[in-house]
Amino acid sequence: MNTELKKVVTRFAPSPTGFLHIGGVRTALFAYLYARKMGGTFILRIEDTDKQREVEGSIQHIMDSLRWLNIEWDYGPDKPGSFGSCIQSERLDSYQKYAKQLIDKGLAYPDPYTKEEVEKFRQDAEAQKKPFLFRNYRPETFDVWDGTRPLRLKVPEVKRYVWQDAVRGQLEAGEEMLDDIILIKSDGYPTYNFAHIIDDLEMGVTHIMRADEFIASQPKFLSIYDALEIPYPVFVSLPPILRDDRTKKLGKRDGAKDILDYKVEGFLPEAMFNFLALIGWNPGTEQELFTKEELIQAFDLERIQKSGGAFNEEKLKWLNKEHLNLLSTSEYEKLVRAAIPKAVTESPSFDENRLGKLIPVIRERTHIMSDVTTAFEAGEYSFVFTDPDVSLDTLRFKKDPEVASAAPRLQHLTELLTNADFSSPESIKAAVWDYASMEGRGEVLWPMRVALTGLERSPDPFTVAYIIGQTDTLRRLQTVYDKIGHVI
RNA sequence: GGCCCUAUCGUCUAACGGUUAGGACGGAGCCUUCUCAAGGCUUAAAUCAGGGUUCGAUUCCCUGUAGGGUCACCA
Numbered sequence: 001m002n003t004e005l006k007k008v009v010t011r012f013a014p015s016p017t018g019f020l021h022i023g024g025v026r027t028a029l030f031a032y033l034y035a036r037k038m039g040g041t042f043i044l045r046i047e048d049t050d051k052q053r054e055v056e057g058s059i060q061h062i063m064d065s066l067r068w069l070n071i072e073w074d075y076g077p078d079k080p081g082s083f084g085s086c087i088q089s090e091r092l093d094s095y096q097k098y099a100k101q102l103i104d105k106g107l108a109y110p111d112p113y114t115k116e117e118v119e120k121f122r123q124d125a126e127a128q129k130k131p132f133l134f135r136n137y138r139p140e141t142f143d144v145w146d147g148t149r150p151l152r153l154k155v156p157e158v159k160r161y162v163w164q165d166a167v168r169g170q171l172e173a174g175e176e177m178l179d180d181i182i183l184i185k186s187d188g189y190p191t192y193n194f195a196h197i198i199d200d201l202e203m204g205v206t207h208i209m210r211a212d213e214f215i216a217s218q219p220k221f222l223s224i225y226d227a228l229e230i231p232y233p234v235f236v237s238l239p240p241i242l243r244d245d246r247t248k249k250l251g252k253r254d255g256a257k258d259i260l261d262y263k264v265e266g267f268l269p270e271a272m273f274n275f276l277a278l279i280g281w282n283p284g285t286e287q288e289l290f291t292k293e294e295l296i297q298a299f300d301l302e303r304i305q306k307s308g309g310a311f312n313e314e315k316l317k318w319l320n321k322e323h324l325n326l327l328s329t330s331e332y333e334k335l336v337r338a339a340i341p342k343a344v345t346e347s348p349s350f351d352e353n354r355l356g357k358l359i360p361v362i363r364e365r366t367h368i369m370s371d372v373t374t375a376f377e378a379g380e381y382s383f384v385f386t387d388p389d390v391s392l393d394t395l396r397f398k399k400d401p402e403v404a405s406a407a408p409r410l411q412h413l414t415e416l417l418t419n420a421d422f423s424s425p426e427s428i429k430a431a432v433w434d435y436a437s438m439e440g441r442g443e444v445l446w447p448m449r450v451a452l453t454g455l456e457r458s459p460d461p462f463t464v465a466y467i468i469g470q471t472d473t474l475r476r477l478q479t480v481y482d483k484i485g486h487v488i
Numbered sequence: 489g490g491c492c493c494u495a496u497c498g499u500c501u502a503a504c505g506g507u508u509a510g511g512a513c514g515g516a517g518c519c520u521u522c523u524c525a526a527g528g529c530u531u532a533a534a535u536c537a538g539g540g541u542u543c544g545a546u547u548c549c550c551u552g553u554a555g556g557g558u559c560a561c562c563a
Binding site: 314398 | 490491492499501513522526561562
């Protein structure tokens with residue numbers, strides 16, 4: 001094991017087969033946090049060695065996703081290093097070079113069989129209820145590799161491997177996992193098994209963070225390190241993120257969402273960053289709300305969880321609200337404005353001044369930004385810009401359901417508010433409070449609020465009056481008063 | 489099926505042999521209150537099972553059970 005002090009280098013190495021979901025991003029996040037914590041380097045490497053599965057535009061999408069979360073890379077598909085490109089399809093020479101080394105050592109050979117023949121071997125083994133191992137069919141003598149056939153590893157030594165994992169501690173697995181695996185496919189591209197080891201070597205990667213599904217393959221990887229006679233990096237196996245119901249690992253097939261969907265829904269990247277860090281890792285304290293810098297400070301390998309954890313969107317919403325609270329007024333305003341439907345801001349009745357007064361009210365009632373959009377679309381704030389059409393029925397206060405009795409109260413309110421100070425919700429409250437307390441607050445404030453908003457559920461009447469201003473307040477009170485009189 | 493891994497409230501988790509098993513989300517209740525939110529307080533809720541080791545096990549060991557992962561010219 002390599003004990004010399006080296007600069008930490010981690011990497012996130014997705015394949016460009018579509019979008020990134022929670023699980024992938026969490027892996028990236030841990031690798032990123034550790035690199036930053038240790039003052040090291042974080043590399044974004046694209047593993048595009050499977051041409052069939054590659055999805056157009058994925059690389060851009062992956063970069064967009066990480067950028068949204070402010071996970072910045074030191075080297076990536078857009079930033080090659082001294083080691084060359086961070087895109088595997090542009091590194092084929094490297095794989096060839098190391099493949100040749102293995103061939104020269106007699107540790108790699110071309111697969112002499114056709115796909116069909118290998119498949120037949122596999123079926124035969126299965127029929128005998130024995131695991132299929134290619135090495136049992138290894139040819140006596142190796143042909144010269146012309147690059148058109150798969151190149152296989154000749155397992156250097158069939159043995160039981162014991163290794164250290166930063167999360168799981170000592171692990172071991174037996175020879176049944178070791179086989180003459182394919183290093184380079186017949187199309188000339190390397191397999192993951194081979195390519196990631198070469199790249200990690202050339203890029204100086206010191207810590208491999210990856211999902212624990214790779215633990216089972218570890219002996220295979222180790223046999224390649226051994227064949228190459230290169231040192232092992234530190235292995236850090238991350239626990240899986242489970243589906244909400246905990247039945248299985250979260251995956252694209254089970255409806256795992258594109259991480260950027262959360263952006264569309266109005267989650268803050270800071271909240272997502274914070275939340276993801278807390279699935280499979282904890283600081284050992286009771287702190288849950290973290291900024292990015294705090295997480296970098298607090299993060300460590302020792303406290304990474306062994307068992308899988310479910311992604312709980314309710315808690316993410318709560319955390320989002322907490323991060324929303326951390327925002328400055330101007331930052332928050334910017335977000336709100338973006339979330340308000342165009343139909344509202346472009347309507348002739350839209351009033352910039354009123355919106356400014358409304359924003360603090362919205363802030364109190366919002367967990368994620370889509371709440372804002374939804375609320376506007378549902379008409380929850382339409383009273384701000386246009387007079388409501390008040391249904392007399394909603395005027396009924398439960399303790400005094402007589403609609404007619406609202407009339408004198410509205411009239412009295414009008415008198416009080418005609419000379420009131422409208423400079424703040426508090427001053428409006430002061431103007432009517434004594435009267436409301438005497439008459440019955442519900443009996444007075446309910447009709448006042450309904451007259452101003454037309455809604456049974458809304459912000460308090462003082463705030464509403466403050467937002468819409470004195471002129472509109474008085475007019476709306478009068479309108480409803482007249483309407484009652486008309487009915488009576 | 490072979491091999492490997494995991495196991496504390498519904499969920500995320502704390503407790504590196506000794507705690508009334510702690511916190512958070514969500515739930516319930518209360519307070520505040522004209523309504524809805526927001527906020528505050530209170531509360532219910534867990535060590536998978538059985539054996540060991542030990543004066544003492546959530547913690548260490550074994551077995552079982554359950555769940556997960558993996559056995560590709562996919563990563």
